[in-house]
Amino acid sequence: MSKKIDEQKKNVVIVGGGAATTSAIQSLANKLDHAQYNLILLDARPYYVHNIATLRMTVSDAGQLEDRALMPYDRLQNVTFVQGKLVKIEETTPGKGGVLVLENDERLDYTALVLATGSQWNGPPNLGHSDEKVRANIEIWRERFSQAKNVVIAGGGAAGIELAGEIREAHPNTKVTIVHSETHLLNDVYPEKLRKNLEQKVLAQGITLIDQDCIDVFPDPLFVTDVVTRKGKTIKDADLVVRTLSPRNSTSAC
Ligand SMILES: Cc1cc2nc3c(=O)[nH]c(=O)nc-3n(C[C@H](O)[C@H](O)[C@H](O)COP(=O)(O)OP(=O)(O)OC[C@H]3O[C@@H](n4cnc5c(N)ncnc54)[C@H](O)[C@@H]3O)c2cc1C
Numbered sequence: 001m002s003k004k005i006d007e008q009k010k011n012v013v014i015v016g017g018g019a020a021t022t023s024a025i026q027s028l029a030n031k032l033d034h035a036q037y038n039l040i041l042l043d044a045r046p047y048y049v050h051n052i053a054t055l056r057m058t059v060s061d062a063g064q065l066e067d068r069a070l071m072p073y074d075r076l077q078n079v080t081f082v083q084g085k086l087v088k089i090e091e092t093t094p095g096k097g098g099v100l101v102l103e104n105d106e107r108l109d110y111t112a113l114v115l116a117t118g119s120q121w122n123g124p125p126n127l128g129h130s131d132e133k134v135r136a137n138i139e140i141w142r143e144r145f146s147q148a149k150n151v152v153i154a155g156g157g158a159a160g161i162e163l164a165g166e167i168r169e170a171h172p173n174t175k176v177t178i179v180h181s182e183t184h185l186l187n188d189v190y191p192e193k194l195r196k197n198l199e200q201k202v203l204a205q206g207i208t209l210i211d212q213d214c215i216d217v218f219p220d221p222l223f224v225t226d227v228v229t230r231k232g233k234t235i236k237d238a239d240l241v242v243r244t245l246s247p248r249n250s251t252s253a254c
Helices: 019-031 051-059 131-147 158-170 192-204
Strands: 010-015 037-043 047-049 070-072 080-083 086-091 098-102 107-110 112-115 150-154 175-179 208-210 225-228 234-238 240-243
Touching: 010 019, 010 107, 019 037, 037 107, 051 131, 051 158, 131 240, 150 158, 150 234, 158 175, 158 192, 175 234, 192 208
Parallel strands: 010 037, 010 112, 037 080, 150 175, 150 240, 175 208
Antiparallel strands: 047 070, 086 098, 098 107, 225 234
């Protein structure tokens, strides 16, 4: 384990240092009796990744957003940060704590556990875990977007729409098409008026929309190819097809 943990004390462990926990953990750190408990944050990454910045950060290097969007956990006070990926929870007796098993086979006792492992995103926000991987993925996506002439975005939810806008802003000569399974962008959680207004704004940006259709086959990003949608529509000479489909819960260890 990278950090020394006081073994005389019980461990309160928070797994996942995402948006849901990073503010709450500091309040907990201020209230917890540190004479009795270690407050431990376990995360697979060495820093909090500000998801909201990830699309702009991966579309272009303008402003070097990674300097601000990747925020090291060691700035947290009265919190012991442990970098590691949780793969298994061994509960001793229900509600009485147990052991967390990490990917590198290390084990971490817990008395109280908060699971906040968030979501597994598709496409550019899916940056990986180690610092090397995250930074390499940022560079890979920047290179892909700077080379691409004709980008197809599979999924017209919030991430797909935002990505389309970021591409149009950073690379105005790049053609962008969003393929979306519904009749309007977003989904029916949102009011129809908003969805229609948004659609007009997206079209005004020169973005092409294909609705009520899907991309089933994702070509290798290194090749220029015609993409055929599920309903048989051909998008000619696409050179980058990006998934922005709904994320899945990161609950494989739970
Ligand atoms: C491109 C994009 C734009 C967004 N824009 C907005 C916006 O404008 N407004 C808004 O409200 N929301 C936005 N969101 C959504 C917002 O980011 C999420 O709702 C929020 O991050 C959820 O917080 P969380 O703590 O539950 O999960 P996350 O922030 O995903 O954090 C989960 C943490 O758990 C860690 N983890 C996962 N599995 C393990 C494991 N097995 N072991 C150890 N650690 C693990 C991860 O490394 C991660 O640090 C956006 C998301 C994206 C991708």
